[in-house]
Amino acid sequence: MSPSFWLYLIASLAGVTCALSGIYLVLRRQAMLADAISHSILPGLVAGFWIAHGPNLIAGFVGAVAAGLTTTMLVEGLTRTKKIANDSAIGLVFPAMFAIGVIWISLQFSNVHLDTDSVLFGEITLAVFDRFVIGGRDLGPQSVWILLAALVLNIAYLVLFRKELRIATFDADHAWLQGFDSRVIHYSLMVVVTITSVAAFTAIGAILSVALIIVPAVIARLLSNRLVPIILVTLTVGLMSALIGTSTAIAGDLNIPGLVSVFLGVIFGMTLLFSPHQGIIAERAKRARQRMHFAIQSLLIHIHEHENTPEEATESTLEHLSDEFGWSDSWSHSVAHNAEKRGLLSLNQPIIRLTEKGRKEIQPGN
Amino acid sequence: MSLSIRDLTVIYRDAPVLRDIDLDLPKGQLCAIVGPNGAGKSTLIKAALGLVEPVSGSINWCGAPLRTQKTKVGYVPQRSSVDWDFPTDVFDVVLMGTFSRVGWLKSPGKAERKRVAECLDLVGMAEYAKTQISQLSGGQQQRVFFARALAQNAELTFMDEPFAGVDATTEESLLNVLKTMKSEGKTIIAVHHDLQTVRERFDHITLLNKRIIASGSMDATFTESNLKAAYGIDFAIAGGVD
Amino acid sequence: MSWFNDYTLRTVILGTSLLGLFSGALGCIAVLRRQSLVGDTLAHASLPGICLAYLLFRSREALPLMLGAAFAGLIAMGIVSVTQRATKTDPNSALGTVLTIFFGAGAVILGIIQRGHDAGQAGLDKFLFGQAASLVTSQVVAIATIGLISLFVFAMVFKEFKLLAFDPIFAESVGLPVRRTNIILTGLLVGAVVVGLNTVGVILLSAMLVAPGVAARQWTDQLVKMVVLAGLFGCLGGGLGAYLSTVAAEMPTGPVVVLVLVAWVVISLIIGPAKGIAFRAKRRQEATS
Numbered sequence: 001m002s003p004s005f006w007l008y009l010i011a012s013l014a015g016v017t018c019a020l021s022g023i024y025l026v027l028r029r030q031a032m033l034a035d036a037i038s039h040s041i042l043p044g045l046v047a048g049f050w051i052a053h054g055p056n057l058i059a060g061f062v063g064a065v066a067a068g069l070t071t072t073m074l075v076e077g078l079t080r081t082k083k084i085a086n087d088s089a090i091g092l093v094f095p096a097m098f099a100i101g102v103i104w105i106s107l108q109f110s111n112v113h114l115d116t117d118s119v120l121f122g123e124i125t126l127a128v129f130d131r132f133v134i135g136g137r138d139l140g141p142q143s144v145w146i147l148l149a150a151l152v153l154n155i156a157y158l159v160l161f162r163k164e165l166r167i168a169t170f171d172a173d174h175a176w177l178q179g180f181d182s183r184v185i186h187y188s189l190m191v192v193v194t195i196t197s198v199a200a201f202t203a204i205g206a207i208l209s210v211a212l213i214i215v216p217a218v219i220a221r222l223l224s225n226r227l228v229p230i231i232l233v234t235l236t237v238g239l240m241s242a243l244i245g246t247s248t249a250i251a252g253d254l255n256i257p258g259l260v261s262v263f264l265g266v267i268f269g270m271t272l273l274f275s276p277h278q279g280i281i282a283e284r285a286k287r288a289r290q291r292m293h294f295a296i297q298s299l300l301i302h303i304h305e306h307e308n309t310p311e312e313a314t315e316s317t318l319e320h321l322s323d324e325f326g327w328s329d330s331w332s333h334s335v336a337h338n339a340e341k342r343g344l345l346s347l348n349q350p351i352i353r354l355t356e357k358g359r360k361e362i363q364p365g366n
Numbered sequence: 367m368s369l370s371i372r373d374l375t376v377i378y379r380d381a382p383v384l385r386d387i388d389l390d391l392p393k394g395q396l397c398a399i400v401g402p403n404g405a406g407k408s409t410l411i412k413a414a415l416g417l418v419e420p421v422s423g424s425i426n427w428c429g430a431p432l433r434t435q436k437t438k439v440g441y442v443p444q445r446s447s448v449d450w451d452f453p454t455d456v457f458d459v460v461l462m463g464t465f466s467r468v469g470w471l472k473s474p475g476k477a478e479r480k481r482v483a484e485c486l487d488l489v490g491m492a493e494y495a496k497t498q499i500s501q502l503s504g505g506q507q508q509r510v511f512f513a514r515a516l517a518q519n520a521e522l523t524f525m526d527e528p529f530a531g532v533d534a535t536t537e538e539s540l541l542n543v544l545k546t547m548k549s550e551g552k553t554i555i556a557v558h559h560d561l562q563t564v565r566e567r568f569d570h571i572t573l574l575n576k577r578i579i580a581s582g583s584m585d586a587t588f589t590e591s592n593l594k595a596a597y598g599i600d601f602a603i604a605g606g607v608d
Numbered sequence: 609m610s611w612f613n614d615y616t617l618r619t620v621i622l623g624t625s626l627l628g629l630f631s632g633a634l635g636c637i638a639v640l641r642r643q644s645l646v647g648d649t650l651a652h653a654s655l656p657g658i659c660l661a662y663l664l665f666r667s668r669e670a671l672p673l674m675l676g677a678a679f680a681g682l683i684a685m686g687i688v689s690v691t692q693r694a695t696k697t698d699p700n701s702a703l704g705t706v707l708t709i710f711f712g713a714g715a716v717i718l719g720i721i722q723r724g725h726d727a728g729q730a731g732l733d734k735f736l737f738g739q740a741a742s743l744v745t746s747q748v749v750a751i752a753t754i755g756l757i758s759l760f761v762f763a764m765v766f767k768e769f770k771l772l773a774f775d776p777i778f779a780e781s782v783g784l785p786v787r788r789t790n791i792i793l794t795g796l797l798v799g800a801v802v803v804g805l806n807t808v809g810v811i812l813l814s815a816m817l818v819a820p821g822v823a824a825r826q827w828t829d830q831l832v833k834m835v836v837l838a839g840l841f842g843c844l845g846g847g848l849g850a851y852l853s854t855v856a857a858e859m860p861t862g863p864v865v866v867l868v869l870v871a872w873v874v875i876s877l878i879i880g881p882a883k884g885i886a887f888r889a890k891r892r893q894e895a896t897s
Contacts, residue, residue, distance in 0.1 A: 027452065031704035032645045039811055083826065083877060088818050091644035095815035096870040099863030106860050160471055167462045171448040173417050177441050178466035178518070207652075207715070211708030218701045225453045225498050255719035261712020268705055278695040451696055 011242040013147035014200045018212035019238025020154040021196040026217035034213045036094035038206040040071040042101030068194030143203040150199035208257035215264040295335045368393035374423030398558040401574035407557040411524040437466045440520030457495040463517030485516040505536035525556035623743040625847035630755035632820030632842020634800035639821035640773040648814035649707040650801040653684035655714025670750040674802040681798040738809030740861030758799035808862035819869035826880025845869040
């Protein structure tokens with residue numbers, strides 16, 4: 001099979017796996033923990049390599065997972081002192097972990113190729129050539145198998161703990177009283193996220209793995225407030241952006257992880273604008289509708305108040321509305337015509353008159 | 367006396383919120399905890415539930431530590447304490463009340479679902495079963511919490527201001543739920559803020575202001591002198607005191 | 609004191625101390641407004657700005673690159689704020705989304721620059737990982753200039769900041785121009801970030817902003833004192849870290865500075881009188897007895 005086949009496979013697997021692990025992270029409003037974990041993996045990797053006397057995959061993996069968990073526990077511990085806010089704790093712990101990693105590298109491995117650059121950006125093109133060979137048989141790139149294992153782990157976790165994840169996220173106190181310690185959920189979720197980041201980052205780099213963990217779930221959250229659609233949208237966005245980003249990057253000889261992030265950004269931007277529930281345009285339209293509705297109500301009440309009074313001739317004219325409400329002429333017109341179109345009043349004569357429907361509209365209790 | 371609190375002290379930010387609390391509450395009754403703002407009412411029930419770590423003290427239910435019998439305890443928190451944006455529906459939230467019986471890694475079955483439907487019916491929310499929780503009004507949210515507590519079928523339920531900010535109809539139907547629970551022998555302990563209504567709604571009252579001012583049956587305890595001791599100002603009790 | 613005669617060393621220590629002073633004082637904005645991760649987002653989001661500025665000016669001079677970083681940072685925060693205002697997205701999600709997307713875009717542009725095998729591009733890496741050890745006088749001057757301007761502006765809006773950090777709803781009700789103040793405060797954070805980028809780099813920057821403020825908070829309950837102490841801690845921590853990294857051991861400066869500051873946070877947490885663990889335990893004992 002050709003290298004580009006493996007490339008696409010790695011990218012899609014990373015997209016789907018990371019996206020899945022991000023769903024509850026985003027629902028629990030802890031997206032930045034993914035960022036923190038992905039950075040603090042570094043000293044764990046170094047520790048693993050140091051113990052194994054070289055870039056040993058399994059040792060590095062174990063070290064990285066341990067480092068991710070350490071970060072989670074330190075953040076939790078610092079927050080629990082109530083002397084440091086949670087965001088400050090995150091902002092302190094992961095740079096400290098990263099700093100330890102960088103210093104350790106400079107002391108121990110100045111000759112080994114483990115530069116922070118590739119930790120951040122990843123080397124997806126090289127990942128294809130790191131083969132998994134057993135008994136002389138080439139089973140494809142290592143990354144494929146690692147990501148596949150992470151994917152299975154994510155699916156199993158979401159299915160097995162679906163009840164516990166829900167109750168602990170919705171109401172942690174209630175969950176605890178029911179015998180579900182939400183810390184167990186918190187830490188197990190962090191283990192899954194850490195393993196996913198570690199599995200993904202050798203192929204696609206720390207930053208893209210964070211992007212794929214956070215952004216698809218955030219997009220899905222903007223589009224739906226039901227769990228199953230959220231999961232489906234998250235998966236689709238993860239997969240699509242990975243595939244489109246990779247193919248565009250190959251065609252244009254561009255940085256693959258970077259371009260996948262950019263595509264995630266494009267989808268996010270479109271959702272932000274056009275989402276039917278929460279999108280900016282939908283929101284604007286809703287606000288305009290409310291503004292019009294309120295203006296029409298005020299107009300109807302004004303006309304009603306002056307109905308059959310001597311001032312009616314001056315008060316209930318289209319021209320007077322700008323003085324009465326401080327409206328611009330064009331807005332007065334559009335409010336009045338809108339109300340006419342809804343059959344609430346009639347503009348046939350100089351004096352504006354309410355229709356039956358208009359009268360009903362402003363009756364109390366309506 | 368079945369809920370027994372001994373020597374409970376809770377400190378928050380260096381200042382004692384509750385100090386040397388000794389309190390006994392009867393089984394099978396509707397018990398109110400009242401007191402001025404900052405008296406530690408919510409803290410008291412959170413400490414009893416184990417949600418707040420006390421500096422000292424023990425809480426026993428029927429002679430055994432309450433924390434070893436968590437599954438017998440229900441809780442109706444203040445509405446603002448949960449994530450109403452969480453993507454789920456009313457039925458699912460009430461179903462969560464059955465999770466302690468179901469246990470880790472297992473799914474609730476037919477019996478639980480039937481129970482949830484009954485509870486929703488009791489609080490008048492049956493037609494909202496599939497509604498997203500983000501679309502509920504305040505009163506409806508409170509009904510959902512009551513249904514969740516019912517579904518749990520706990521012996522002892524703590525409620526934090528159950529009638530705060532709900533409309534009159536909801537209040538009426540929630541009161542009926544409380545009466546139903548009482549008739550089934552359940553114990554309710556609720557933080558209540560409204561002195562006007564506490565008398566007719568509860569059987570037992572505890573006046574709290576960082577310490578226990580008075581605790582006992584409504585008639586014997588709801589007196590002007592006790593209220594004055596708790597609130598520090600004079601109160602004219604509507605309808606008079608016997 | 610022979611090291612003080614070493615010109616390079618003096619420049620590095622001076623530059624790092626100044627950076628610590630500015631980012632420590634300005635970082636209090638982030639710490640008190642629960643925006644500690646904003647610094648991290650700004651730092652990551654600056655990458656495309658730096659790369660574009662390089663493509664535009666073909667220069668590795670500190671100032672144009674800093675301007676590019678500031679520009680990108682402001683746009684990023686604009687998107688974060690629009691997202692939060694228009695939708696129910698929580699701050700963590702909004703920050704994480706914008707951070708990763710901007711950084712990814714930066715990686716794409718950086719790739720294009722690197723493909724050109726441009727001799728000048730080597731300097732761009734410094735912005736990512738920081739190269740305090742190679743600070744030159746012109747950079748120290750740039751740090752001092754931007755830092756002093758930022759501090760001056762901070763002093764001007766200090767009253768508004770106090771109100772906004774303590775009670776934003778009250779601030780709005782008394783007619784404080786909340787939106788404009790927010791933009792100015794975010795601008796100040798951007799200033800602190802671009803100053804720090806080429807010294808400690810993208811990833812370590814959030815610690816430079818957060819650590820001095822968090823440490824200072826453990827020593828005082830007063831806002832002015834907190835900002836002054838944070839500046840002092842940042843300055844001393846920066847200087848000590850730079851000194852240790854170059855004189856005492858051959859280690860990268862940025863990480864050593866960060867570890868020095870974080871160590872000071874831990875010490876402050878334990879012995880600081882305002883919120884320190886030791887003092888609290890004592891007071892708690894008094895309260896119960």
